[in-house]
Every structure is written in C-alpha cells, then in structure tokens.
Amino acid sequence: MDTKVGIDKLSVYLPHFYLEMDELAKARGAEVEKYTIGIGQNKMAVPTIQEDIIALGANAASLILDDEDKTTIDQVIFATESSFDFSKAASTYIHELLEIQPFAKSFEVKEACYAATAALQMACDYVRLRPDRKVLVISADESRYGLGTAGEPTQGAGAIAMLISANPQIFAIDMDSISITDNQFDFWRPSYSEFAMVEGSFSTELYQDIFKRVMSQLEETDPEKLSQIKAMTFHLPFTKMGRKALSSYESQEKSVFTKEDKTELLKQWNGHFENSARLNREVGNIYTGSLFLSFLSLLLFSEDIQSGDKVGLFSYGSGAVAELLTGTIQEHYLTALKKESVIQQFNQREAITIDQYEQFYNELLPADDKKHIIADSTKEEGFYLSEVDAHRRYYKYRN
Numbered sequence: 001m002d003t004k005v006g007i008d009k010l011s012v013y014l015p016h017f018y019l020e021m022d023e024l025a026k027a028r029g030a031e032v033e034k035y036t037i038g039i040g041q042n043k044m045a046v047p048t049i050q051e052d053i054i055a056l057g058a059n060a061a062s063l064i065l066d067d068e069d070k071t072t073i074d075q076v077i078f079a080t081e082s083s084f085d086f087s088k089a090a091s092t093y094i095h096e097l098l099e100i101q102p103f104a105k106s107f108e109v110k111e112a113c114y115a116a117t118a119a120l121q122m123a124c125d126y127v128r129l130r131p132d133r134k135v136l137v138i139s140a141d142e143s144r145y146g147l148g149t150a151g152e153p154t155q156g157a158g159a160i161a162m163l164i165s166a167n168p169q170i171f172a173i174d175m176d177s178i179s180i181t182d183n184q185f186d187f188w189r190p191s192y193s194e195f196a197m198v199e200g201s202f203s204t205e206l207y208q209d210i211f212k213r214v215m216s217q218l219e220e221t222d223p224e225k226l227s228q229i230k231a232m233t234f235h236l237p238f239t240k241m242g243r244k245a246l247s248s249y250e251s252q253e254k255s256v257f258t259k260e261d262k263t264e265l266l267k268q269w270n271g272h273f274e275n276s277a278r279l280n281r282e283v284g285n286i287y288t289g290s291l292f293l294s295f296l297s298l299l300l301f302s303e304d305i306q307s308g309d310k311v312g313l314f315s316y317g318s319g320a321v322a323e324l325l326t327g328t329i330q331e332h333y334l335t336a337l338k339k340e341s342v343i344q345q346f347n348q349r350e351a352i353t354i355d356q357y358e359q360f361y362n363e364l365l366p367a368d369d370k371k372h373i374i375a376d377s378t379k380e381e382g383f384y385l386s387e388v389d390a391h392r393r394y395y396k397y398r399n
C-alpha cells in the first residue's frame with residue numbers, strides 16, 4: 001500500500017486587532033445586514049505595520065514546529081499575493097526565524113488565492129518520494145482593497161502554516177485532483193499599484209462557473225469519489241461565496257447523478273457549510289490561506305465529521321486557476337489541531353474603532369535607505385517587524 005501523505009500539523013495566526021462590521025457599516029453608510037448577511041462577514045482582522053506577512057507567517061509556523069521537525073524540513077514554501085519583494089522570497093526570513101536546518105530550500109509561489117494549494121501539492125509530491133522528510137508550507141496575506149471601496153468589507157489578514165509529512169496526523173491527501181486554468185481579469189494587481197483591481201461581481205460569477213466546470217469534470221472522471229465526499233470546503237473571499245458556489249452546482253441540471261442522489265449529497269454539504277465558515281466570518285479574507293482556514297473551521301466545529309471521512313477542498317485563485325483536491329481525515333486530527341488554543345487566540349483579539357483602523361491602514365513603511373525603528377503597536381508575544389534599515393527588514397521575538 002502507498003504511504004499516506006498530507007497535513008501533519010496545521011495552525012492559524014491572526015493580527016491582534018479586528019474591526020466589527022457594524023462599526024464599518026456605520027462609517028460607510030451601509031446597512032449592517034449587507035455585510036453580515038449579504039456578504040456574510042462579522043469581523044475583519046486588521047494588521048498593524050509590525051504584523052507584516054513575515055511576522056504573521058513566522059508566528060503561525062512557531063505554533064506547530066518542534067525541534068525534530070526543524071531538522072527534517074527540506075523545503076519552506078511561502079504562498080502569498082502580498083509580497084513586498086520581487087526577488088527575495090518571504091520564506092528566507094522564515095527559514096532563519098524558525099531555525100530550520102541550513103540545507104533546506106526556501107521559495108515563494110504565486111497565483112492569487114490558489115497559491116497555497118499549489119504549494120501544498122508540491123510539498124505532498126516531494127514527500128511521496130522522500131517519506132522520511134517534511135515540507136513547511138506557509139500562506140500569509142493582508143488583503144487591501146482601499147478605504148470606502150466595495151471590496152473593503154471583504155478585507156482581512158492572517159497566516160496559515162502546514163507541516164506536510166508521511167503518515168500525517170490530520171489529513172491524508174489523494175494524489176488525483178482536478179485543476180483548471182482560465183485566463184481572465186477578475187482580480188489582479190499590477191506591480192505599480194498598491195491596491196488590487198477587482199471586478200467583484202464578475203469574479204463571483206467566474207468562481208461559480210469554474211466550480212461547476214470542475215464538478216462536471218469530477219462527475220465524468222470519478223463519480224464514485226465525488227459521491228463519497230462528506231463535506232465540501234471552499235476558498236472564502238467572503239463567506240457568502242461558498243453558499244453561492246453550492247447553489248450554483250445544485251442548480252446545474254446536467255449531472256451523472258439522479259436528482260435524488262444529488263439532492264442528498266448537497267444536503268450534507270449545505271449542512272456542514274456554516275461550521276466550515278465560522279472562523280472565516282471572524283477574520284475576513286486571508287487570500288491564499290482562506291481555504292485552509294475554512295478547512296480548519298470544519299474540522300474544529302462540525303460535530304458530524306470524524307476520522308475516515310472524505311473532505312473536498314475547492315481552491316480558487318483569481319486570474320484564474322482552481323483545483324479540487326480531496327483527502328481523508330486521520331485518526332488524531334483533533335488532538336493535533338489544539339482546538340482550545342485556536343479559540344483562545346480568536347478570543348484574545350481586541351476590537352478597534354473605525355479611526356484606529358483607518359490610522360493602521362494608512363501607515364506605510366518608509367521607503368528610504370535610512371534606519372527606522374518601528375514603534376510597538378501591540379504587546380503580544382511573538383515575532384514582529386522591529387526595524388527597517390537600508391531597505392532591509394529585521395524581526396525580533398517578544399516574550
């Protein structure tokens with residue numbers, strides 16, 4: 001029998017501050033229900049200048065790595081669309097901060113919100129050939145659409161870290177998956193622009209269209225596997241997106257299944273959906289980590305999920321690339337996920353006012369070659385950006 005390979009450890013790390021959606025709605029003259037029901041978000045994570053993608057990613061990884069992991073990791077792959085450097089990979093900083101063994105490779109991957117899935121699949125392929133080695137996958141992003149824009153209520157920030165190994169504790173990933181590429185302009189960010197360009201409603205339509213095309217392909221190639229998927233998780237730029245995807249597939253008439261069988265399958269998936277979106281509702285869009293935040297949410301909160309169950313993960317990156325991967329939940333998933341500490345981290349965050357949010361939002365790092373000490377914005381334990389000197393970023397650990 002082939003060795004199982006997949007997610008051995010998984011963690012999330014969030015900025016310390018968040019903005020309540022009713023605070024944002026008041027300031028923007030919108031009805032709060034548009035954000036909480038229409039878009040499906042309650043809170044939005046707000047990063048400070050000290051909580052950049054390196055600090056978020058390093059803090060996520062430090063929650064899961066032990067000394068043995070650090071000596072067996074061969075690759076550090078960083079998935080992001082919030083990179084601040086066109087050449088140097090974010091994972092080179094993580095490699096040093098986390099004290100990973102020196103003979104590892106570190107690099108960054110990009111394809112909008114799909115990137116972490118590409119990294120995960122690369123990592124699994126590497127470990128399938130070398131089952132005694134491990135790969136660290138980190139996704140960290142800060143989504144910025146601009147103050148007062150339509151995309152603003154779907155902002156967020158955070159990092160996910162995943163340790164990929166043989167005989168994983170959490171999730172064994174199937175080798176077969178369905179991928180698709182369709183060159184489109186639904187969301188993109190030219191190198192000269194601080195903000196992403198987004199065709200919001202087109203993106204929402206394209207996402208649903210691509211989901212349906214992927215599902216049709218799976219119906220054609222492996223209907224048996226499709227019928228075994230107990231819960232389907234989604235990339236959630238905002239939580240309503242998952243509901244839209246589910247109902248678009250539901251209303252797709254052409255199917256290899258009977259109407260009754262498809263209705264039964266979707267009933268199960270719809271039943272799991274709210275639990276799989278619980279954490280995302282409290283954070284907003286963390287771009288490439290959003291799918292894995294939703295997957296974590298499903299595993300932590302769905303009481304009707306257990307080891308041995310097959311779960312689908314639909315990854316979507318604007319531009320557009322998508323992939324549906326599947327896998328099986330492993331026996332020790334709940335112990336490995338440390339539910340209480342995840343909940344504690346969410347509860348320890350602090351709410352801020354709209355003025356504080358706008359102040360954090362507008363604060364940019366100096367772009368000159370001088371030395372700048374970055375003032376403390378939180379007292380939280382963990383890695384933070386402490387200094388920029390001659391265009392170089394430096395980090396410290398606060399106890």
Ligand code: COA
Nearest residue numbers: 031033034037038039150151154187198200201203237318
């Ligand atoms: N109560 C309940 N629902 C309400 C409401 C109210 N008072 N007011 C509006 N709504 C609903 C609308 O009916 C709509 O629901 P629907 O989509 O099911 O029809 C929803 O709220 C959003 O309203 P809409 O007018 O479409 O919002 P918008 O033009 O401000 O844009 C997004 C919403 C999501 C398109 C926008 O925030 C966006 O572009 N976000 C970025 C998306 C993204 O990240 N895409 C790329 C990655 S996949």
